[in-house]
Amino acid sequence: MDINFDYYKTFYFVGKYGGFTQAAKALHNNQPNITRIINNLEAELNCKLFLRSRKGVSLTPEGKKLYLHIESAYKQIKSGEAELEESASLNSGSISLAISEIALHGFMLPVLQEYRLTFPGIRIKILNHSTPEGLRALSRGDAELAIISSPTELPNNLKSTKVINFKEILIAGKLFSELKNKKLDIKGISTYPIITLGKNTASYNFLRDFFYANGTVFEPSVEAATTDQILPMVAHDIGLGFVPKNLAANVLASGDVFQVKVSEKIPERSICLVRDKSKPLSVAASALETLILKKGTSQ
16 A cells, blocks of 8 residues: 555544544544544554444544554654754764774873763764774764874765874983983884784874884784873883874873884874765764864864
8 A cells, every 4th residue: 555644643633632623623634534544544444443323433443553653653753853953953863983093192081071061962983993993983884983093094975184294203201211312213213122013903004104204114023902092001111102292191101111212203193084975964973063063173
């Protein structure tokens, strides 16, 4: 059957109010039109839905069965409308984000703080991914936005917007104090144990390409799962580590580590906002995108 859904809406109101006149008022229609619609619906379903009398109408056994389904569907539709209205006003809703660790600590924490204060009713789910994993989560639809660090290669369906730039520095612990007054080139650095994030991360790929561009093979001694693991390992003299400058500020101030001067200029990296061009953003995600871009341009 391919029955006009407006017929079912009319049927619901006639059953709810127990009469054509009352239903016509509720639907801002006229009684003859309501009667015609019900007659058409009964004809298409090949059964009587209402018993007519001078007092009004009442549902037949078949009409009662149908009314239970239509009533449930109508309430679900109205509930969905209410949820959308709440979401549109940003009083409720949810958003799922893929955020790399460097992006989280280097940019997103104050952004998320402001977003939560502005829209406390929005639930936030954060997927802590490396850059490649974050892009895959975005492509799968597990996340609406990905905030990641460069470098990366994007499939055609994704759009990247640079938010801020940041610099990597090389740090070392007290065991390597002889390096405080020296400037090392890449070949010299490669003779020391190096701590880095694991393969298939943007940070690993960045350093691999940087070393290769300067004629040296990148062979780290330790691969860490997170940047937070690199900092204490450097402080405990397990090796030298490349980390974003802003993330190393506290440990540098403590005196547990120091910055090693590098002869070659280390290229800047970027924190980027990535979205799927083929999918519209929810109201909640769109508001966060606007805030991220605003915060990025202000730095």
